[in-house]
Amino acid sequence: MSRRLPVIGILGGGQLARMLALAATPLGVRCSVVDGSADACAGQIAPLRVADWRDLASMEQFAAAVDVVTFDFENVPAATAEWLRQRVPVYPSPEALAVAQDRVSEKALFRDIGLDTPAFAAVSTRAELDAAVARIGVPSILKTRRLGYDGKGQFRLRSGADVDAAWAALCAQATPHGLVLEAFVPFTRELSVIAVRGRDGGFRAWPLTQNWHHEGILALSFAPALVSAELAATALEKAQALAEKLDYVGVFALELFEHEGRLLGNEMAPRVHNSGHWTIEGAATSQFENHVRAVLGLPLGATALRAPSLMFNWIGVLPEPVAGALA
Incomplete structure (x- = not known):
């Protein structure tokens, strides 16, 4: 009697998903990938479903075809991960994903486990940025709280003269997601x-x-x-x-x-x-x-x-x- 091979569903189809699929095969494990691009490189290795992660009809079909869900990209919507968890196990948990998506929550967690961090302050207005610079000083780095990676969504303040430019560069992110000023280390x-x-x-x-x-x-x-x-x-x-x-x-x-x-x-x-x-x-x-x-x-x-x-x-x-x- 044949036994169905376990299937891991991966949200995200980049290089990390590709390497996960390659590692899964010798274990007798299959992978299925969801990505918004038909050119996602993991699709060369595993079945690829081209869909938006917020498309719940596609996510329903995806969940029905896999045994567990994981991801290769931390900016997967935490709400989608939570919605999927009602249907299939999701690892890491949506809670862990949500913490990693927010720089302030992340640093609070670090301090909670006794791990020091650079000085930081949450910023959502120009007045809060001015206050944060006065407290933390320069050099410092203004970052988006969310959706930043590989150096994106950051502005380095080398002196107080850079505050205007930093705010101009990132203020569009201040309202929807917030910013954080971190001391340069x-x-x-x-x-x-x-x-x-x-x-x-x-x-x-x-x-x-x-x-x-x-x-x-x-x-x-x-x-x-x-x-x-x-x-x-x-x-x-x-x-x-x-x-x-x-x-x-x-x-x-x-x-x-x-x-x-x-x-x-x-x-x-x-x-x-x-x-x-x-x-x-x-x-x-x-x-x-x-x-x-x-x-x-x-x-x-x-x-x-x-x-x-x-x-x-x-x-x-x-x-x-x-x-x-x-x-």
Whole structure:
């Protein structure tokens, strides 16, 4: 008698969904992807449904065809994730997704688990921005509270003379979503913990990763990070506390700054993460395989380092003649 293979539904069809689908296949697991673009690259690997995530009729059909839902992009509407959870398990939870979508909620969570953050202030009006700059000082960074990633939705204030320009650049986001002013941190290192928590509460983390960014986009990652054993242990401890606080299921990244010998929380990503790509060849189990295992309730794989690993994040651009031929 044949047994139907489990199906993971993925909201988002980008490179991360593609790599999840590739990791799922050797486990006898299928993936189904929903994305707004017919060109979503995960569609080359898994069945692709082209639909808006807010199209509930399409989401109803999607939910009926999968066993569990996850996502490869944190800006999936939390309301859609909650609506789907009434029909099929969703991991990570809509609550975890909602926290990660709001920079102020995220920083409040970090402080709740004993992880310091740069000084920050919520801003929704020009008067609040002026007050925040007076309190936090410059240099500082004005950011959108929501929908910012890879350096988007940010304006760096180097002096008080930049306040007008910062407000002009981002004020359109102040009313619908709000802004946040953060103190600029002259950090020693950028670090990330890539970790996974299973449906049974089991927790594993890969060795701490050190990252370098260029123009707001990850350029290079190295594991294990060149930090003390004590600092690495503290980073993993905070990641586990975060996972427990959120009752998290799946892989996530906790991004950190090392500043004057201590750790500051920067942000979290409720999904597999670019700074964890090295785990594909560099660890006993990749972040992608362990995310598949976690959301299906399978035993988690070992996260031990195979060898020190270096990852370059090269972003390709098609030459004009090739791009034109493919259009």
